[in-house]
Amino acid sequence: MTLNASVQFHMRFVKEKHKELCESLNELVAHLVGENLELKKSKADASLSKSNDLKASISQQDTPDWLPPLIASLNNFKAGAWQQSDLINHLFIYLQKIKEHVWIFDNPSEQAFDFDAIYQHYKSESRLSELFSEIITILEQIQSSGEVDSVSMMSALGKVIATLKQNKDGSYFSINSAWSFLVSFLKNYMWAELSKIPVLGTAMEALEKTIKETNEEMFRFHNDVQTRMSEIVETEVKGLTNKSSFPFVGYDKTGFQLPHLDNPSKIDASV
Template structure:
């Protein structure tokens, strides 16, 4: 997959999570005016988790200040450190910035693709086997596709799948090695060779979305 198409896909994923976060923020603003504290905190937790899920996809220099503010503000409210009267004016300001924000990334740079952050997020939640299982499933679909008729590509795919299967439940070093091998293979070989094939191209998009996905 070309660099520009990769950035376009990444931006779509970011915009989807951004839209979900806006919806959660709207709900929180409505709920905060009610009397049920549990409902208020549940809504705040949704905003906090949505903002965190969005932030982990971004390189540090791409994280807007309002996103960090939303996370800290909702955390303070959920923890009981802020009452609604303290929380509301700060939240409204951040919510306005959230709604005005337009995502733009440098299409000549790979800095927007913080693959390491995705890996660390899944590792910290003990969900790396889940991530690798989904990646293996998609790779096996590509391998079985009638569109892939290159013997060398099929051999390379088989080696990649076998490596991930062997390492996915292994040590931290093994997991890191498998992750680096996967990214190198995808970015330097597989996307360039197979993204033009109609069916496989769609599978590759599913694979990239899986790598970028960060559902808490």
């Protein structure tokens, strides 16, 4: 086995141990809020075992700062020195950091920052896919309502719906472009045109509510990605501490707000 292959094998092994630990901690958290004390201790012992397995698979230099305190907290709980609340408080502080840990070892071929992985992680944690699906459903209801008699509007609605379906689970560029296209369509065309159809008021109100929720979720999502990218870069490249910048990830949620829908039959289409 070549050196590079050996390093890759070791990285896969460590990541698997890390995954097993995260799964074990999820089970522990789920049972800590229950009533079965013996089951709590059993799950804590399992997490302690997984923690020690992970520790044994890496060097001291590669040991993340959250691992020793985690092992200590589980030992304290096992020995009776900590109460359940102490362990819960500790996990509340460290659990997210444990799950999001990115392994980077001293091997040139493995030094690249995986920004796509950061994007995918926070996207999977967000409600974006759910909210985009809700928007698609509402637009399809409007499209099939029989109330829209404009051929050009029906064609545009079809294009928007198809675009959202195609891109809502895609890359960073795809989801941002689809969102910008949607809001531009609503602001500059649909919002004014469909205000002329009072019977669509309920659907328009539902759409307004979901668009606002999506705008807030997009803002949180972009902030999380930008913060995490900076944290990883500044941790690994000491010269960039407090200096890294990823402005292209920034999101100005005020630019994606729709006019307030005070009256479904009288929609203010101004930006």
